[in-house]
Structure formats: C-alpha cells, structure tokens
Amino acid sequence: MRNKLLRLIQMKPGPASDPLFNDLALHLYRHQYRHNPPYRQFSDSRDQSPETVKEWEAIPAIPVMAFKHKTLSCRPTHEARHLFYSSGTTQEEKSCHPLYDIEISKQAILAHFKRHVLPESEQIRFMILTPSPEEAPNTSLSHMMEVVRKTFGTKRSAYFIEKGQLQSERLIKEMSDTNEAVCLIGTSFSFVHFIDFCDQKKWACTLPPGSRLMDTGGFKGSSREVPQEWIYVKAQQNWGIPNENCINEYGMTEMTSQFYDRIVGERAPRLFQPPSQVRTRVLSPETLEPVTKGQIGLLAHTDLANLDSVSSLLTEDLGREVDRGFVLLGRTVGSGQKGCSITVDELLQRNITFQD
Amino acid sequence: MKGYFLPITSITEKKKQHHGLLLELPVLSPDKMIDISDRLIRAGDKLAKEPIFKILDWIDAATQRWLDPKDPIRKEAESLLLLTSGASKEMIHFILEDLFKNLTRPVLIQLLEEELGDPALCDQFRPKKKGLGFTRVIGPRLITHILPGNISGTAVISLVCGLLAKSANLAKVSTEEPLLPVLFARSLHQIRPELAESMAILTWNNKESHITRAAFQKADLAILYGSDETIAQVRELIPPPTRTLFHGHKLSLGVIARESIQKEVAERAAVDITLYDQMGCLSPHLFYVESLGNHTPLEFAQWLSQALYAASNRLPKGETSPVIAAQIQQLRGSLPLRGGKVFSSPKGVDWTVLYDPDPRFSASPLSRTIWVKPVHDLTEIIPHLEPIHTALQAIGIAIPEDRKAELIPAISKIGASRICAIGKMQTPPMTWHHDGQFRLFNLFRFVDWEQH
Incomplete structure (x- = not known):
C-alpha cells in the first residue's frame, strides 16, 4: 500500500489518479478503523464501518476539533517520529497530530511544493520567516520548511525567527546583499510584521529576478487582519517580487499534505488545487451533505498521506468549489455570537489561510 | 425604502x-x-x-x-x-x-x-x-x-x-x-x-x-x-x-438542583434556549445540573432535547450562519470522544444538547446549542464561573426554597446582574x-x- 501511495503522490492531480485514490482511501479506512479506536468510535457513531463504506466519499470525516480531545493514531505514540501540536494557550486547546512515516510526509510535501513554488528550477535560496525545527520541534510548519530547505535550498538558506523574534535587521541585510534569486517563505503574520518594519525604516530593495514569496497562515490571535493581497502588493512595491510570483499556502497541523493557490509565474486566478493524494469536498454546514458546485460550505479533506492517523477530515474552514479546485473563504473559529460572526460578504473579501 | x-x-x-x-x-x-x-x-x-x-x-x-x-x-x-x-x-x-x-x-x-x-x-x-x-x-x-x-x-x-x-x-x-x-x-x-x-x-x-x-x-x-x-x-x-x-x-447560564430535575423544568429551560434563537445576552449557554438525585443530569439532557424538539415546531429557528453551523458540527462530532453525549435535531443544526462530564464552563456557539454539565454539588460551580465573572448576566435557577440561601449570595457576589426562574430568562421586567x-x-x- 505504501508503494502505491508513493506512486500516487508523484502523479499529477487529475482523473487518471481516481481509481487508485479510491482503492487506497478504502484500504486506509479499513486500516484506520481497525487500529485507531477513537476513530472507530466516531465512525460507529455515524453508522459507518468498512462493511458499509464502498466509496471514498462515504468515509466519515472526523471534525478536526477531535484532535484536541484524543490522539488519533493507529500506532503507539512513542513510536512517532514527530508529535505536531497546533497553537493554543493550554494543552486542551492544542491539536496533536503524530507523524510516523517520514518518507511519505517528505514526498507529499516535496512533490506539490515543487509543482507550485519551484516549477522551473531545482534550487533556490530560502529566507524562512519561521522558527527552525530545532526551536520549534513540535510545529508542522517548521518541519515542512526544513524538508523543503534540505531538498531545494541553496547553502545560504536560513531561518529568520530566533527565540520567537523576527530578525528583521538581518533579513534586510541579507536581502540587500543577495545576488541570487530568493524565496521568502513564512507565515502571513511574520510578513505583516516585516512589512511594517520595512515601512517604518522606509527600506526597499529589488530582489534578483526569479525571486518569489510563499506565505501561509492567517492572523489568529491578532487584532490585525489584512487581506492576503496586501502582502503581495507590498512585496511588489518593497522588494520587487511580481504578484505572479506570490503564492499562498493552506495547510493545517492535522494534515500531512498542503495546498497552494497558484503556480509561480502563472497569472491564473487564485485557487487551491489538491495534490493527487488529496480530495476536497464542500459540504453543507447544516447537513454535511455535498453542496451544489459554487455554493459556500465546509471543506472536508481526504488526505491519504495521513497514513497513521485519520485521512478523512472535516475542517472549520469555509470555501467553495471552482473548476479544478476550491477557493478558501475563511476559518470559522471564534465567537459564534450574532454581530461578531463572519458574514458571507466579509468572507469573500478575506482570503485568509491558516497553518499552526 | x-x-x-x-x-x-x-x-x-x-x-x-x-x-x-x-x-x-x-x-x-x-x-x-x-x-x-x-x-x-x-x-x-x-x-x-x-x-x-x-x-x-x-x-x-x-x-x-x-x-x-x-x-x-x-x-x-x-x-x-x-x-x-x-x-x-x-x-x-x-x-x-x-x-x-x-x-x-x-x-x-x-x-x-x-x-x-x-x-x-x-x-x-x-x-x-x-x-x-x-x-x-x-x-x-x-x-x-x-x-x-x-x-x-x-x-x-x-x-x-x-x-x-x-x-x-x-x-x-x-x-x-x-x-x-x-x-x-x-x-x-x-x-x-x-x-x-x-x-x-x-x-x-x-x-x-x-x-x-x-x-x-x-x-x-x-x-x-x-x-x-x-x-x-x-x-x-x-x-x-x-x-x-x-x-x-454578556452571557447567561442556568443552575438546576437535584430536587428540581423534572420534565417541566427541562421544558422551561428549552424556552430560555429557544427564544431569540439563543442570541441574546440573557440566553443560557449552559445548564449546570446537580447529580445524586432521583433523576440524573443525563436524563435532564434527554428531556431537554425532547423539549427543544417540541419548541422548534412551535417557534421555528431562523437562519443559522455557516460559521455557527460549522462550530456546531465540530462539537457534535468531537464531544463523544472525550466522554460526552450529544443529542441532535433530526434535521440540520436546529438544536443540539451537548452533555459534557467536564464541569468547567464552556461557551456555546449558540443558535440553540446548549451545554449540560453535571456537578456533584451546586456550590462547586462558583469556581467554574470565576474565569467568566465579568461577562455574567443572568443566572436562571431551579432550586428548592430551602437551598436558595446556599447559592444566591455566592452567585450575586461573583458577577451576575439577574437571578431568575428558569423559563423566565428571556423575559426580564423593564425594571431589571x-x-x-x-x-x-x-x-x-x-x-x-x-x-x-
């Protein structure tokens, strides 16, 4: 099964991968139902089991909140190579997602990253606006950055968050000095801080051609909410990175795979196209049935790279299906009170993504 | 216009x-x-x-x-x-x-x-x-x-x-x-x-x-x-x-003594949850229900779900924002994994009772979603209200006369501005x-x- 999954990961997303996806998804469901007791409990509560489920769409999608209550794992957690936690102030507010199969995770990260962020080259200099994995061993984002840096990074690639502090001066210096194209990569929140810092200093530069930017995550825990596009406008104005070289990534602690909203250099409208090992459905928030294409609903991802946890996930994110992918409209965490809740109009204006 | x-x-x-x-x-x-x-x-x-x-x-x-x-x-x-x-x-x-x-x-x-x-x-x-x-x-x-x-x-x-x-x-x-x-x-x-x-x-x-x-x-x-x-x-x-x-x-909640766990009280509680689709500052987020009585807090939760069902026919719920519905779905699906029990409306997210053995205060996504939490003794709830004391508005109570003196002075001190009967939470007098x-x-x- 692992080999089939590795083969699927390398395939281009599209109908050709459908039968393989369906087989693997059902196979994984049997595996996870048998070896993951809390997931079995959940599945039973939805009156579903490997006997009743015949298509991947029928696999019960577990709410991501469940990762906060139980370790959803098919193996003893002491065997895990990494335990990833989401942000949150107390232990109970944090989701925990164990990673056992480093190779699957690595291939899943690299194949889709390569397609979107480095379609035309093999190496680039990363300037990473996250903590290093040594500083943040339990953060899935830092893990992903390290996988990407080790494979595609030139030797001067480096991290720019140390002890929780963005190293803005050092970043400015390295951006000023570089002769090679750069990939600025990090959380949206760090970019906002860095842009503010540059604006204050009235500092700007023109990065070498081929430079690009990938941001991820929204503005959780911050009163500052800026549209994603603002970052890209600033990246063009301040650092000379054209809009078509700016990419938004969407991922979450509970998933092993990621999504990107464009391919570097292409000017197509932004949308998230799932990698071949992932399928995304848009479900009615009220009934959890699929909505008509184009309608707003909850995103449910089936990520086969979640080999040893649960592959079928119901997120808290709203989105809508478009040709070849989906558009992300926002995260639904927060106050449920009327007057504070996000309206559809507001959602359409936001294009905020999150990764913990 | x-x-x-x-x-x-x-x-x-x-x-x-x-x-x-x-x-x-x-x-x-x-x-x-x-x-x-x-x-x-x-x-x-x-x-x-x-x-x-x-x-x-x-x-x-x-x-x-x-x-x-x-x-x-x-x-x-x-x-x-x-x-x-x-x-x-x-x-x-x-x-x-x-x-x-x-x-x-x-x-x-x-x-x-x-x-x-x-x-x-x-x-x-x-x-x-x-x-x-x-x-x-x-x-x-x-x-x-x-x-x-x-x-x-x-x-x-x-x-x-x-x-x-x-x-x-x-x-x-x-x-x-x-x-x-x-x-x-x-x-x-x-x-x-x-x-x-x-x-x-x-x-x-x-x-x-x-x-x-x-x-x-x-x-x-x-x-x-x-x-x-x-x-x-x-x-x-x-x-x-x-x-x-x-x-x-602000937010509100209800407290039910073991002697008062009755179907009629559940019906009145359902009124408090149903009116204004639970969006008001007087709408209860949660009911603390005392255990060790003739009826259990779980029975109360079950009666409450029946009463919410009946109430939803009398007073149908309005639209539920996708944001709130999403939160309700997360709770419905995940609460059983930490030992809770969920009673859900037969269709959509009309109403939900979240029975949760963890007595710490939880806020509800509202829109007719209610927590029911058991406590061994009513006096236990005071420390649980401490973190939310500045937000407390009304506390609905169903407590026998002779036990009110145990609780009311403590509740008054912690932060509420109204103590009233369950069933009356949404209809305060103008002089409140x-x-x-x-x-x-x-x-x-x-x-x-x-x-x-």
Whole structure:
C-alpha cells in the first residue's frame, strides 16, 4: 500500500489518479478503523464501518476539533517520529497530530511544493520567516520548511525567527546583499510584521529576478487582519517580487499534505488545487451533505498521506468549489455570537489561510 | 425604502441591496454629522419643554399600534423583518410582542418611579425627601447611541429611555440590521412629528471613524453597545468630558438542583434556549445540573432535547450562519470522544444538547446549542464561573426554597446582574437593572437647589 501511495503522490492531480485514490482511501479506512479506536468510535457513531463504506466519499470525516480531545493514531505514540501540536494557550486547546512515516510526509510535501513554488528550477535560496525545527520541534510548519530547505535550498538558506523574534535587521541585510534569486517563505503574520518594519525604516530593495514569496497562515490571535493581497502588493512595491510570483499556502497541523493557490509565474486566478493524494469536498454546514458546485460550505479533506492517523477530515474552514479546485473563504473559529460572526460578504473579501 | 430615519434635514443617499430589499442609506460626512447634531439639539430643546406624561402618552400611542397585529405599521415591520433578520415569522411575532408590552404607559411609569421615585422630577424642582431644598433631573441635550445589530429590543429601549430623558437622540445602528429602530422612529413620527424630529437613526461603516468621532462631538452622553473590540475602538473617539455608558457582550447560564430535575423544568429551560434563537445576552449557554438525585443530569439532557424538539415546531429557528453551523458540527462530532453525549435535531443544526462530564464552563456557539454539565454539588460551580465573572448576566435557577440561601449570595457576589426562574430568562421586567445598571437614572444629571 505504501508503494502505491508513493506512486500516487508523484502523479499529477487529475482523473487518471481516481481509481487508485479510491482503492487506497478504502484500504486506509479499513486500516484506520481497525487500529485507531477513537476513530472507530466516531465512525460507529455515524453508522459507518468498512462493511458499509464502498466509496471514498462515504468515509466519515472526523471534525478536526477531535484532535484536541484524543490522539488519533493507529500506532503507539512513542513510536512517532514527530508529535505536531497546533497553537493554543493550554494543552486542551492544542491539536496533536503524530507523524510516523517520514518518507511519505517528505514526498507529499516535496512533490506539490515543487509543482507550485519551484516549477522551473531545482534550487533556490530560502529566507524562512519561521522558527527552525530545532526551536520549534513540535510545529508542522517548521518541519515542512526544513524538508523543503534540505531538498531545494541553496547553502545560504536560513531561518529568520530566533527565540520567537523576527530578525528583521538581518533579513534586510541579507536581502540587500543577495545576488541570487530568493524565496521568502513564512507565515502571513511574520510578513505583516516585516512589512511594517520595512515601512517604518522606509527600506526597499529589488530582489534578483526569479525571486518569489510563499506565505501561509492567517492572523489568529491578532487584532490585525489584512487581506492576503496586501502582502503581495507590498512585496511588489518593497522588494520587487511580481504578484505572479506570490503564492499562498493552506495547510493545517492535522494534515500531512498542503495546498497552494497558484503556480509561480502563472497569472491564473487564485485557487487551491489538491495534490493527487488529496480530495476536497464542500459540504453543507447544516447537513454535511455535498453542496451544489459554487455554493459556500465546509471543506472536508481526504488526505491519504495521513497514513497513521485519520485521512478523512472535516475542517472549520469555509470555501467553495471552482473548476479544478476550491477557493478558501475563511476559518470559522471564534465567537459564534450574532454581530461578531463572519458574514458571507466579509468572507469573500478575506482570503485568509491558516497553518499552526 | 429608507434604511435610516432623519426627518429634520435632507441628505444624499446611496442604494444598497440588503437581503433582497433595496435600501436607501445616508451618505455621511463629519460636517453633515455636526449639522445633524445641531438640528437634533434644537428639536430636543422643544421636546424638553413638554411634560413627561405627554411624552409617555406619545410613546404609548406608538406602542399600541405596534401591539396591534392588524396595524399597518406592525404588519409592515413583520414582513420586512422576515426578509432581513433571518428570524422565523413566529419568532419575530414573539419579539415584537415582548418588546412593546414593555413600552406601554403603565410599564414606563413604573420604570420612572422605580428609578427616580417621582416622575415629576423630569419636569420641575421637587422637595428633596431628606434634607433641605429641591431637586430635579435634566437629561442630556444630545445622546449618541451606538446600538447593537440584532432584532432584540435593546436598540428600541435605549431610544425610548433617551426620549424619557427628553434628550435628542442620535443613533448608529448596524448596517446588517438597521430596520427595527428605523421603523419604530417612523411610527413615532406618524404620531407626533415633533417627538420624532429629535431623533436620527443612521448607519455607517464602523471603519469610518471620522464620522463616528463627529457623531460624539456634540453629545453630552454616549451609550455604547458592542463587543470588547468595538468598545475599545469607539471609546477612543469620544471627547473626554462626554459621559459614557458601556454595555459589553454578556452571557447567561442556568443552575438546576437535584430536587428540581423534572420534565417541566427541562421544558422551561428549552424556552430560555429557544427564544431569540439563543442570541441574546440573557440566553443560557449552559445548564449546570446537580447529580445524586432521583433523576440524573443525563436524563435532564434527554428531556431537554425532547423539549427543544417540541419548541422548534412551535417557534421555528431562523437562519443559522455557516460559521455557527460549522462550530456546531465540530462539537457534535468531537464531544463523544472525550466522554460526552450529544443529542441532535433530526434535521440540520436546529438544536443540539451537548452533555459534557467536564464541569468547567464552556461557551456555546449558540443558535440553540446548549451545554449540560453535571456537578456533584451546586456550590462547586462558583469556581467554574470565576474565569467568566465579568461577562455574567443572568443566572436562571431551579432550586428548592430551602437551598436558595446556599447559592444566591455566592452567585450575586461573583458577577451576575439577574437571578431568575428558569423559563423566565428571556423575559426580564423593564425594571431589571440591565447589565447591573439603571436604565434611566444614569442618563440624568441631578440639579439640587438649596434655597437657604
């Protein structure tokens, strides 16, 4: 099964991968139902089991909140190579997602990253606006950055968050000095801080051609909410990175795979196209049935790279299906009170993504 | 139709589609706001010369029209609010009845007497009860209200209190739900134009802080409803000498003693959850239910689910925002994994009972979603309320008489402003000290006249 999954990961997303996806998804469901007791409990509560489920769409999608209550794992957690936690102030507010199969995770990260962020080259200099994995061993984002840096990074690639502090001066210096194209990569929140810092200093530069930017995550825990596009406008104005070289990534602690909203250099409208090992459905928030294409609903991802946890996930994110992918409209965490809740109009204006 | 009320001057309009209605909305500027304030103050000066009982008569005349289901004003309001509010027809009917039965002449006199002692203080100097000399009350010349954006009566009550203070009233209502206060002001205008001319109900974007700032410039009193974030932003825009009354978001809950675990109590609890679709500050998020009685907290949860089912037929729920529905789905799916039990409506997210053995306070996504948490003894809940004590509004209770002394002093101390029977949580008397404050008293300035 692992080999089939590795083969699927390398395939281009599209109908050709459908039968393989369906087989693997059902196979994984049997595996996870048998070896993951809390997931079995959940599945039973939805009156579903490997006997009743015949298509991947029928696999019960577990709410991501469940990762906060139980370790959803098919193996003893002491065997895990990494335990990833989401942000949150107390232990109970944090989701925990164990990673056992480093190779699957690595291939899943690299194949889709390569397609979107480095379609035309093999190496680039990363300037990473996250903590290093040594500083943040339990953060899935830092893990992903390290996988990407080790494979595609030139030797001067480096991290720019140390002890929780963005190293803005050092970043400015390295951006000023570089002769090679750069990939600025990090959380949206760090970019906002860095842009503010540059604006204050009235500092700007023109990065070498081929430079690009990938941001991820929204503005959780911050009163500052800026549209994603603002970052890209600033990246063009301040650092000379054209809009078509700016990419938004969407991922979450509970998933092993990621999504990107464009391919570097292409000017197509932004949308998230799932990698071949992932399928995304848009479900009615009220009934959890699929909505008509184009309608707003909850995103449910089936990520086969979640080999040893649960592959079928119901997120808290709203989105809508478009040709070849989906558009992300926002995260639904927060106050449920009327007057504070996000309206559809507001959602359409936001294009905020999150990764913990 | 006009999505604002401004009879004293004309203003440029912009049109906006609002839930299928084409609303005309005002185009405002700081200068225009100052001009409106000046005009309101002049209209308010005329109002201030009227005796309080005349003002009461005019408000009562409008109220009687709202209380008549056949009156065109009431009928128009019901059909418009059905379009814009997202609430069901039955709920709108309840909300309007409940609001306006509190705005009749006798109820408003009761309020004046409760808070001022003597309503005539609004008109003239009266001998002080103790000590020498005379006293009277004078309302602010202009009150600027930032009103909440839902169809609860809060906005209308705030305006009525402003009228009872004989003040001019400049109100900002939410762009999402401007209609109820606008329609109320229009009904007053039909009855007594001079009264209504001292009012302006406007709407503008929260981000237009230069307009908000101008709206406070001429006000003697500012009344702010809203989230902490809104209040924090808006208070910066109020000139330091302007008195301000804050009404932040609050939450409520219920407590049920082991002796009171009964089907009827569950039915009354379902009423508290159902009314206003649980969106009000008096709506319970959670019921603490004491264990070790003849019936268990789990049985209570089950009865509550049956009662919510029945209530949803009587008073259908309005629209549920996808954001809230998403949160409900997360809770429904994940709570059983930490030992809880979920009772869900047969269709959609109409109602949900979340039975959770963890006694720590949990906030509900609302929209008829209720936590039920068992406790061994009622006294255990006090520490659980500590983290939310500043947000506490009402605590509904079903406790035998002889045990009330155990709990009520402790609850009163921790932060609530209302302790009431379960089943009555959503229908407070007008004389309730909303947010623990006076409704009218705090609007006034007292003037003492010492004759010796």
